[in-house]
Amino acid sequence: MKRTLLALLLLIPLAGCSSSATWGWYVVDPSTPSGWTNVKFLISGMGSTIAVSVIAAAISILLGLIVALPGLSDRWGIRAINRVYVEFIRSIPLLPMLFWVFYGLPIIFREMGLDIPIDPFWGAIITLAISDSAFTAEIYRAGIQSIARGQTEAAQTIGLNYYQTMRYVVLPQAIRRILPPLANQFIYIVKMSAFASVIGMQELTRRANELVVTEYRPLEIYTLLIFEYLILVLVISAGVRWLERRMGSDERA
Amino acid sequence: MADAAVEMVGVNKWFGDFHVLRDINLKVASGEKVVICGPSGSGKSTVVRCINRLEQHQKGTIRVGGVELTNDPKSVAAIRSEVGMVFQQFNLFPHLTVMENLTLGPLKARGLSRDEAEARAMRYLERVHIPDQAQKRPGQLSGGQQQRVAIARSLCMEPKVLLFDEPTSALDPEMISEVLDVMVELASEGITMVVVTHEMGFARKVADNMIFMDAGEIVEQGPPDEFFGAPRSKRCQKFLSQILQH
Ligand SMILES: Nc1ncnc2c1ncn2[C@@H]1O[C@H](COP(=O)(O)OP(=O)(O)O)[C@@H](O)[C@H]1O
Numbered sequence: 206m207k208r209t210l211l212a213l214l215l216l217i218p219l220a221g222c223s224s225s226a227t228w229g230w231y232v233v234d235p236s237t238p239s240g241w242t243n244v245k246f247l248i249s250g251m252g253s254t255i256a257v258s259v260i261a262a263a264i265s266i267l268l269g270l271i272v273a274l275p276g277l278s279d280r281w282g283i284r285a286i287n288r289v290y291v292e293f294i295r296s297i298p299l300l301p302m303l304f305w306v307f308y309g310l311p312i313i314f315r316e317m318g319l320d321i322p323i324d325p326f327w328g329a330i331i332t333l334a335i336s337d338s339a340f341t342a343e344i345y346r347a348g349i350q351s352i353a354r355g356q357t358e359a360a361q362t363i364g365l366n367y368y369q370t371m372r373y374v375v376l377p378q379a380i381r382r383i384l385p386p387l388a389n390q391f392i393y394i395v396k397m398s399a400f401a402s403v404i405g406m407q408e409l410t411r412r413a414n415e416l417v418v419t420e421y422r423p424l425e426i427y428t429l430l431i432f433e434y435l436i437l438v439l440v441i442s443a444g445v446r447w448l449e450r451r452m453g454s455d456e457r458a
Numbered sequence: 459m460a461d462a463a464v465e466m467v468g469v470n471k472w473f474g475d476f477h478v479l480r481d482i483n484l485k486v487a488s489g490e491k492v493v494i495c496g497p498s499g500s501g502k503s504t505v506v507r508c509i510n511r512l513e514q515h516q517k518g519t520i521r522v523g524g525v526e527l528t529n530d531p532k533s534v535a536a537i538r539s540e541v542g543m544v545f546q547q548f549n550l551f552p553h554l555t556v557m558e559n560l561t562l563g564p565l566k567a568r569g570l571s572r573d574e575a576e577a578r579a580m581r582y583l584e585r586v587h588i589p590d591q592a593q594k595r596p597g598q599l600s601g602g603q604q605q606r607v608a609i610a611r612s613l614c615m616e617p618k619v620l621l622f623d624e625p626t627s628a629l630d631p632e633m634i635s636e637v638l639d640v641m642v643e644l645a646s647e648g649i650t651m652v653v654v655t656h657e658m659g660f661a662r663k664v665a666d667n668m669i670f671m672d673a674g675e676i677v678e679q680g681p682p683d684e685f686f687g688a689p690r691s692k693r694c695q696k697f698l699s700q701i702l703q704h
């Protein structure tokens with residue numbers, strides 16, 4: 206059953222190739238002037254996709270750590286802060302959160318007498334960063350908890366305070382387990398950044414949508430779009446694997 | 459009379475419903491060596507861990523150098539700066555070299571300069587007879603060497619009281635004596651020691667006071683001659699006969 210389905214899926218585009226009636230690759234054919242203009246237009250969204258993803262990931266990496274730390278407390282009241290945040294944020298679908306941030310948050314700011322406009326760029330970053338932080342928080346928590354309790358205790362007995370214990374003893378050891386899944390989260394952010402197209406951010410998906418409206422060639426344009434993401438993700442994956450190898454080789458203590 | 463180095467009065471502790479320490483009264487004079495023994499699960503580790511607040515007691519008072527242990531972070535910090543601890547599992551920092559393990563506390567908690575911290579570290583590495591291992595990682599050392607590094611790491615904080623929780627229990631038999639030898643040398647230098655161990659040869663040699671615990675209570679205590687020669691309680695007699703058979 207699965208195999209038939211797969212074969213069918215593969216057949217659809219292949220069948221299309223043979224008949225020039227369904228495919229019109231000329232819209233994105235770089236050898237023709239108009240095709241080249243279109244391709245440039247599509248690729249020009251790459252910069253914002255990368256910028257939004259990188260900034261959102263950076264915020265999420267910091268925010269995740271801040272959220273993870275109370276989750277490691279001995280007191281349940283402090284742990285609860287972490288649990289509520291993670292469970293709450295994790296359960297909000299990205300799109301509603303994006304709408305809330307982009308259309309709703311400015312109203313709150315205005316009520317508070319603050320003049321903070323939220324443009325699509327920052328709206329997307331805030332949403333992606335917060336949404337992702339629930340996951341990075343869990344990655345940190347698991348990574349830190351994997352470090353034996355004796356390490357923290359030894360650090361305490363030589364007089365290190367909480368910050369010093371984290372900074373010099375726990376995090377340097379946990380980072381080896383934290384970095385690879387953190388890098389994988391980055392791929393997730395890149396893909397989710399496509400949602401920013403609906404609030405008008407000029408990234409890859411938005412560009413594709415706009416071109417589809419004028420050219421009316423969705424199949425070719427979205428195919429190219431998919432390959433744009435594919436290339437982006439493959440490059441990041443290669444980076445992640447390089448990182449993992451490096452961390453692995455460092456393991457020889 | 460001068461303040462006792464460590465004083466526990468009516469200390470009780472529960473893990474949930476489980477009453478792990480029952481009315482512990484223990485006085486350790488400055489410079490005194492106390493050895494605690496008893497069956498597994500009797501609460502020996504918990505007593506020692508309460509002294510430097512790795513565990514919190516719920517009733518009674520604990521004073522270290524006259525300072526009472528409370529929830530005030532200042533009292534915890536004050537007491538931790540006076541009390542060193544050596545763990546059964548060494549708990550060295552595997553990502554740091556031996557030298558870095560030793561200088562971390564002096565540099566970050568005591569604010570020594572790097573030169574001072576390293577000079578101090580070398581001094582204590584010599585005390586535990588492994589100055590040549592300074593640049594290695596803990597993983598490259600034998601268990602006995604690791605435990606001696608752990609002892610040196612505690613000494614680098616120059617504590618008044620040193621706690622040992624079964625320091626040789628995780629060691630291969632041939633490495634036990636190298637660690638005990640270091641501890642005997644330390645004992646001769648005036649530092650206050652509280653040692654949980656079943657090494658009765660060591661206990662006879664250094665202990666001023668022997669303590670036997672069972673089921674969360676101090677069942678018997680006294681100088682080693684009396685303790686080994688004429689244990690009063692049945693439980694202690696039984697324990698000693700079992701442990702001294704080997
Ligand atoms: N964190 C803990 N939570 C619950 N029970 C514990 C904890 N630590 C120790 N115990 C229990 O308390 C008892 C005494 O433990 P411990 O002080 O480690 O004994 P000992 O060192 O004499 O073997 C044991 O029964 C142990 O299972």
Ligand SMILES: [Mg+2]
Pocket residue numbers: 502503504623624
């Ligand atoms: Mg124990």
